[in-house]
Amino acid sequence: MALLLATLEGTWMTAVMCWAVMATRPAGSTWPELVGAAGHALLPPLGWLLGLYYTGLYDFRRTRGYGEFVAGLPRSLAVALALMIPAYVALPERALGGRAWLIGLPIALAVLLLLRASAYPAMRRLAGRERVLVIGTEPLAAEIVDQIESRPDGGGVIVGVADDGVAPDGRPPRLGLLGPLEHLTKVIDQVQPDRIIVALSPRRGRLPVRALLEARTRSIVVEDGVDVYEQLTGKIALESLPAASAIFSRHFPVSRMALAFGRGLSLLVALGGLLLLGPLMLAIAVAVKLDSAGPVLFHQARLGRGGRPFILIKFRTMRPVDAATSEWARDNAARITRVGEWLRKFRLDELPQFVNILRGDMNLIGPRPHPMSNVPLFWERIPYYPLRAVVRPGVTGWAQTRYGYANTLEEETEKMRYDLYYIKHRSVWLDLRILLDTVKVMVLGRDQIAGEVQRLEQQPADRRLQQAA
Numbered sequence: 001m002a003l004l005l006a007t008l009e010g011t012w013m014t015a016v017m018c019w020a021v022m023a024t025r026p027a028g029s030t031w032p033e034l035v036g037a038a039g040h041a042l043l044p045p046l047g048w049l050l051g052l053y054y055t056g057l058y059d060f061r062r063t064r065g066y067g068e069f070v071a072g073l074p075r076s077l078a079v080a081l082a083l084m085i086p087a088y089v090a091l092p093e094r095a096l097g098g099r100a101w102l103i104g105l106p107i108a109l110a111v112l113l114l115l116r117a118s119a120y121p122a123m124r125r126l127a128g129r130e131r132v133l134v135i136g137t138e139p140l141a142a143e144i145v146d147q148i149e150s151r152p153d154g155g156g157v158i159v160g161v162a163d164d165g166v167a168p169d170g171r172p173p174r175l176g177l178l179g180p181l182e183h184l185t186k187v188i189d190q191v192q193p194d195r196i197i198v199a200l201s202p203r204r205g206r207l208p209v210r211a212l213l214e215a216r217t218r219s220i221v222v223e224d225g226v227d228v229y230e231q232l233t234g235k236i237a238l239e240s241l242p243a244a245s246a247i248f249s250r251h252f253p254v255s256r257m258a259l260a261f262g263r264g265l266s267l268l269v270a271l272g273g274l275l276l277l278g279p280l281m282l283a284i285a286v287a288v289k290l291d292s293a294g295p296v297l298f299h300q301a302r303l304g305r306g307g308r309p310f311i312l313i314k315f316r317t318m319r320p321v322d323a324a325t326s327e328w329a330r331d332n333a334a335r336i337t338r339v340g341e342w343l344r345k346f347r348l349d350e351l352p353q354f355v356n357i358l359r360g361d362m363n364l365i366g367p368r369p370h371p372m373s374n375v376p377l378f379w380e381r382i383p384y385y386p387l388r389a390v391v392r393p394g395v396t397g398w399a400q401t402r403y404g405y406a407n408t409l410e411e412e413t414e415k416m417r418y419d420l421y422y423i424k425h426r427s428v429w430l431d432l433r434i435l436l437d438t439v440k441v442m443v444l445g446r447d448q449i450a451g452e453v454q455r456l457e458q459q460p461a462d463r464r465l466q467q468a469a
Contacts, residue, residue: 002058005119009052010045012115013108017041020104041100043084044108051080054440060151066117079443132156133193135181135208137163140225140240141199147232159191164206184211188220199225201240234402235417236424238383258426259391265431266364270357281351284315284343291339294320297352302369305392309372310361313352317343327371330407346442353395365431366394367419382413384420391423398422398430401437 018041055076056062063069132148134141145158160178179187188196188211196215200207212222229237274281285296298316301309317340318332325332336344343349356362362369367388370378378385399418406412422430 001119001123002060005115006049006053006058008115009112010049012111013045013048014041016108016111017044017100017104020100020107023103024099041104043087044080044105047080047084047087048076048112050083051076051078053436054079054443060123064120064151066120069116069120070113130156130194131159131192132195132197133159133178133188133191134161134197134199134225135163135184136199136201136225137161137165137177138199138201138240140201140229140237141197143237144197144199144225144228144232147229156195159193160187162187163200181206181208181211184208185214188215193220195221195223197223197225197228199228199240230421230425234398234421235414236420238413238417238420241384261428262363262365262392262426262431266357266362269364270354273351273354277351280348284339284348284351287339288315288337288343292319292337301372302393303372303375303389304361304369305389307386307389310356310359310369312361312369313355315343315349315352316340317349327374328407330405347396347438348442350395357395361392363392363394365397365422365434366391367397367422368400369393377409378412381409382416385416387423388416388419391426396434396438398434401434401441 021041052058055072057069057072057076063072134145141161141163145161148156148158160176162178162181162184164180164182165177178191196212198207198212216222226237226240229235229240288296294316296316298314298318299311300314302312304310317337318335319337321335325335340349353362357364397419398421399415402418403411403415406415422434
């Protein structure tokens, strides 16, 4: 839905601004001159799309209604303006005239506001038309129910839950049980679902095959709960992932074509980054040196592809110590320097890893490499942890744009869900999305973006706790 809305908005604004540019051209302009002038109108739509994307107005978990969209619009327009000003300074010949802005912008914004005003009710109507039956009472099923109910474009209305008994924690499901699995056909006849989501644990071995096959013959969509969870959350349900699925899946290891593309993109960005950002890196090095005693660069053994260690390079963000220290970020908060705090917020401490990319240790995008001192613990306690090593680690990644620093084993496990999702669904488009999200973090700061994502992911769990109390 977000992609469709962005396409419609971008197309409309482009058309209106092109019209405004042509309408304000002097009389007697030739056709080539008009076409060239229309090219000037491409920056405002691009700024609009990026402004709304960077401020979360295409994320319907954050912007649930039209009122929230209008409230966030001034901030989005400010970001769009901040992005367009440098572009017009660099390309003054592409700048729009004042008359074009005066004519085109009000028309474009008026229609875009009307489009958004109709989009939110339409999403809720579409979601409410599809009736969803969930099979299972385990945590995966509860999470799917909450995820669907928490978003206007969640894809349906939950009509009930079917299973044999209470959830593993001893409590009945919030929606109540419609019936046991042996009576599933009767339950389906009763609630008339459009979709059935099967969220039974694979170890239970009670899949109602006959009833589900009959449902398929009635054109009812039957989906695996693990797959639905991935689509809704952008992470893997580790506890519900069958071992055979991880071992035999064609997604592990990654295809050679995807590996080749990622490697080529990484080398291109690393070379360009060192050339273009060299002055900035020199200024950061001076700031680190002046801010606190110690070396400019930080070196540490990290886990690489195939389980092989390598030496990672970063700008130093902490005061050095002689004794062994914890690897958790919260345990070292007091050691972070003033410059280091700023570097971490905007991820500038990672810039020296362009050298790691050129040496073949890392890619631009991939799971972040863990310190070798933590690997034995993670290998033993985090499910499917060895699968992280099927790809090169990255300077940035899906988990880094969706989650903040991990401070416990549980938080590392949560980040593992995102890492495996990236490895399983790796594609050109996912890599491009991660690049855009990384730029977003560098512009707005890591804490704001990652903290907002964690808050959104936690909302369903918070509601369950409140209801249980």
